[in-house]
Amino acid sequence: DGGITQSPKYLFRKEGQNVTLSCEQNLNHDAMYWYRQDPGQGLRLIYYSQIVNDFQKGDIAEGYSVSREKKESFPLTVTSAQKNPTAFYLCASSPQGADTQYFGPGTRLTVL
Amino acid sequence: KNEVEQSPQNLTAQEGEFITINCSYSVGISALHWLQQHPGGGIVSLFMLSSGKKKHGRLIATINIQEKHSSLHITASHPRDSAVYICAVINGNQFYFGTGTSLTVIP
Numbered sequence: 001d002g003g004i005t006q007s008p009k010y011l012f013r014k015e016g017q018n019v020t021l022s023c024e025q026n027l028n029h030d031a032m033y034w035y036r037q038d039p040g041q042g043l044r045l046i047y048y049s050q051i052v053n054d055f056q057k058g059d060i061a062e063g064y065s066v067s068r069e070k071k072e073s074f075p076l077t078v079t080s081a082q083k084n085p086t087a088f089y090l091c092a093s094s095p096q097g098a099d100t101q102y103f104g105p106g107t108r109l110t111v112l
Numbered sequence: 113k114n115e116v117e118q119s120p121q122n123l124t125a126q127e128g129e130f131i132t133i134n135c136s137y138s139v140g141i142s143a144l145h146w147l148q149q150h151p152g153g154g155i156v157s158l159f160m161l162s163s164g165k166k167k168h169g170r171l172i173a174t175i176n177i178q179e180k181h182s183s184l185h186i187t188a189s190h191p192r193d194s195a196v197y198i199c200a201v202i203n204g205n206q207f208y209f210g211t212g213t214s215l216t217v218i219p
Contacts, residue, residue: 033207035209040211041211042114042116042198042208042209042210042211042212043198043200043207043209044209045206045207048205050205088153090153090155099142099143099160099162099202100143100145100157100160101157101207102157103147103154103155103156103157104154105152105153105154106153106154106155108153
């Protein structure tokens, strides 16, 4: 089955702790994206990567970090510097140059 | 200012009603998506269109490039259509998302 997986579905962390969200795809897509979704707001781009070992900041990258060591994987770390980390995080991927993205099921992060 | 504006923000309909959700955008685009997000949070793509009209079952999407406007119509609405519908436009490498329209269809 081809698709995008994100784990875990729900994640709880104490304030001040770093946490890493997983995103894996077996669609052989070159590009991968991380979005944040808050109530009443559209999806906002955190980071994206168009190729292995390369990534760019999106609109709200502060307090986040990513890596792209493998084509299949694009983990997102929410650091203690992110002031409002509680949100729903969506990962997506797309073939290079394509006009469509495929979304994972999302991870709901709650920082207590 | 949002590059993509959707209306209405919230919509409640009786089962069987015809529903229209609107999307206006301010950037040049290569394509426009209509996405559906169910309460669990996962997002699926309903349509991608760059001109004219597309139909899939009870769903119809139209786009007017000159007016920078798209509509999503649902005919004979059903409670299982209850979801958030998101309009997204693509400009180069950048995706711009609307804030979504929350639809509730009451039996």
